[in-house]
Amino acid sequence: MFFKQFYDNHLSQASYLVGCQRTGEAIVIDPVRDLTKYMEVADSEGFKITQAAETHIHADFASGIRDVAKRLNANIYVSGEGDDQLSYKNMPEHTNFVKNQDIIQVGNIKLEVLHTPGHTPESISFLLTDEGGGSSVPMGLFSGDFIFVGDIGRPDLLEKSVQMEGTTEIGAKQMYQSIEGVKNLPDYIQIWPGHGAGSPCGKALGAIPMSTLGYEKINNWAFNVTDESKFVETLTSNQPAPPHHFAQMKKINQFGMKMYQPYNVYPSLDNERIAFDLRSKEAFHGGHTQGTINIPYNKNFINQIGWYLDFEKDVDLIGDKSTVEQATHTLQLIGFDNVAGYRLPKSEILTQSIHSADITGEEANVLDVRNEEEWNNGHLDQAVNIPHGKLLNENIPFNKEDKIYVHCQSGVRSSIAVGILENKGFENVVNIREGYQDFPESLK
Structure with a gap:
């Protein structure tokens, strides 16, 4: 079996490529919108991406699950669980809606679907068994936003981002049952989460890329609070406010958007557009154009700029051309294709601040x-x-x-x-x- 984790520092997001070396088939778990890195690795390792699967309707990045079906003519698997009002819409051909205990076969690799609601009603996880390697017991769990290293997924995003009143407590109670439901799995099960430290999808995510169920049973608070009311209180308290773009992510990932297509950004001809300065705060303090907003292009870029983006309006970016190009690509990973131009930084102080x-x-x-x-x-x-x-x-x-x-x-x-x-x-x-x-x- 071939296994590779892809981690995006700007999204604090993990996706995975798993391949059966006997048949040459591969599956992508929780793909981002730009499929390039999966395709390059699959090609170099001699695999064909024939399938992709998604753990839930994401709220923090633009999913690539539809792009896999359309661009690669691959079969895709999404949750058929949960409330119909919150389910996937406008899905392409080759879509399979899977439920608890369904099996996805990738050559000689078996993925068993587990319904693990809490973060969202439709959330599922995938329990992997490497049958091609001679194993009859599962190796690991693609847990999505269910179990993280040191934490679990927050249940309040539907209420805070999509204004669905009362869903936080319902989700927290579902999460309690989901945690109880996996406690009987073997301790040696590896946990392959959907996010790491820096993600707003939990309160205290660890920076370690993966864990084991046994380790989480000992160290993760969620496995050690046995009273449901105390569990709900702990899970729902002090969750950080989600950036504004989360509501847009939910919408485009539920209903779909245009396929990913990279584009070039040229010098701006409109100084009236809202502009984001990508430099460090120290450089911004040294001199900037009045009214431009300083969002440094670093690992916190998306979590900061997401508060201010209007997906119906164009923006300019300020920085050197290379940094602007990188930031433009990063913005596309949250479905924002509206960078209209770039401006070079001003060294003189053009503000009274x-x-x-x-x-x-x-x-x-x-x-x-x-x-x-x-x-x-x-x-x-x-x-x-x-x-x-x-x-x-x-x-x-x-x-x-x-x-x-x-x-x-x-x-x-x-x-x-x-x-x-x-x-x-x-x-x-x-x-x-x-x-x-x-x-x-x-x-x-």
Whole structure:
């Protein structure tokens, strides 16, 4: 058997290619929209991708499951479980809707479908047995967003992203039953999760790429809380707010979108479009065009820019051409094909905003852009709290001529906030050095 994990650092997402070396057939598990890397590896190893399977309708990246069927003429397998209202729509030919205990055969490799709801109602996992290698016992579980290393999938995305009231508690109870349902599997079962550290699909995902069920039984909190009500409370509390693009991901992955097609980005001819500066916050502080928004192109790029994207509107990117091209491709992985142009960075300061200032505690107009949990753990008495992801679409309760002091916890989100405030017409913005974590104890 051939096995390879593909990990995308920007999506914190894992997909897999599994091949039967006897028959030359291969299957992709949870493919992203750009199939290039799977096709290249399959070709180099002598496999033909004949099948693909998906664990659930994803909310954090654009699925490539339909592209596999259309581009590679392969059979695809998606969940036939769950609520019809939330099920897959507009699926192509070669689609197979599978349910609990169904079998997917890839040459001499057997995948047994397990219905493991909780993260979503239709979520399934795939239990792999390498029959071609002479085994009669399962080797591992493609767990999707069911079991992660050190954590499990959050059940609240349907309620928070798609506004389906009451689904969080239902999902949490389903997750409790799903965990109970796999406890009897052998401890040696490997866990091949759909995400790693940095993904918003859980609270405390580990950075290790895979685990074993036995290890998770000992170390994963979800296997050690036996009271259902306590389990539900723990799972549903303190989940981070999902970026705005999650709602769009749910929509396009349920109903489909156009096939992936890379495209070129050329110099922008429209300075009125919203523009995202891909440089580091330090470079942005050194000089930027007023009203441009600083989202550094790093591993947190998608989780940050996802708050501000309107999938009906074009954007410009600011950076060197190579970085812009990489960022454009990364945005396509969340289904955003609307990068209209790029602009080269400006080295001169074209704004009145001041960066890296200290705070005295006497400032009148203080904007705290941290999340609700951080705010509740301590804040300045005179501060106004608007989480950074809401700034672009919220009314800012200050006058345009006011000097506004903005801060977050460490200085990253406040740097983003500076550009947003400028974009909304505030010209006298002061970014507080290093954020709340560096405030004198006397102010906290």
